[in-house]
Amino acid sequence: MSLDQQTVTEALKQVIDPNTGKDFVAGRSIRNLSVQGGEVRFDVELGYPAKSQHDPIRALLSEAVAKLPGVERVAVTVSSKVVAHAVQQGVKLLPGVRNIIAVASGKGGVGKSTTAVNLALALSAEGARVGLLDADIYGPSQPQMLGIGDQRPVSEDGKTMTPLQAFGLQAMSIGFLIDPDTPMVWRGPMATQALNQMLKDTAWDDLDYLVIDMPPGTGDIQLTLSQSVPVTGAVIVTTPQDIALLDARKGVKMFEKVGVPILGVVENMSIHICSKCGHEEHIFGQGGGEKMCADFKVPFLGALPLDIQIRTEADSGAPTVVADPDGRIASIYKQIARKVAVRIAERSKDMTHKFPNIVFKSA
């Protein structure tokens, strides 16, 4: 059998992308394939950020091609390119932002903000350009978790605010704009307006993903936000106990009602491992998140332990993904981030510019 593009393509079809579960040809990631004599060259363009995976993926693909008879040299480049994906019908994309991920919870205090910041940092660690908008007007905690609570955003053009920078993230929070010691009383329309303004009047700079830490709950404010903000998909955070899961179910339903796809569910405070004796205990119950995902047919993204490290690092202004980037907990957040990014990449591309089909039916 002579060495040609088809033979190489067939060999590449046998290699499964460990992140998507699909082969690289079906995933349309292979570009510029050329075969000249015994030299094979091609580029791989992933639709999700995966800096940590570029080398292993290059090795997997090179190995598969190098085995073919007649191959003397294989040259592969691997890169990632995140594009904009579809949002709710009738809602316009935001300038400077390709994809918005809403992190929500049905109930307060389940660890939504901690998950949002670590998810944003994990996406950034994989090479994406990431922003974090703290829309949790009732308890804005991102300024403290990012260690920039004493900073204030400025406006260079008198029209838009420049987001603050922390650990490579572009960040904006209502907490930067109000006195943290004087809590505001937000009524529905006021809160929605403030959030829409923060979203639209911030000069987001070329973001692959904007992670929004949503206000907890499934009331009017959350519903209005999920209708008006151009969301690519939502991540629901829950703890494993019944009451939190019940509220998380409401969250899933709310997003589905307004046409926002659920990227998946994160179970937080899933298991407690005693730091003294190593005993494992399911303080808030076991398996609830996975069961809920099976019921609703949405992906289970992963489970974080109830671990004092997560709290102390977030409280001290350096969340776990940056405080202990190679640790066990950071690797769980990174796995979750990869699943989220892959789910987004699998969604259809931005269609907001397309005119909807109008079908005339005779009576």
Ligand SMILES: Nc1ncnc2c1ncn2[C@@H]1O[C@H](COP(=O)(O)OP(=O)(O)OP(=O)(O)O)[C@@H](O)[C@H]1O
């Ligand atoms: N897996 C975890 N292990 C230990 N502590 C955690 C974990 N997740 C979150 N925490 C801690 O629990 C507290 C509440 O977390 P967080 O603020 O993220 O919750 P939330 O759902 O955003 O709350 P709210 O509804 O008030 O916005 C914080 O002190 C945080 O550090």
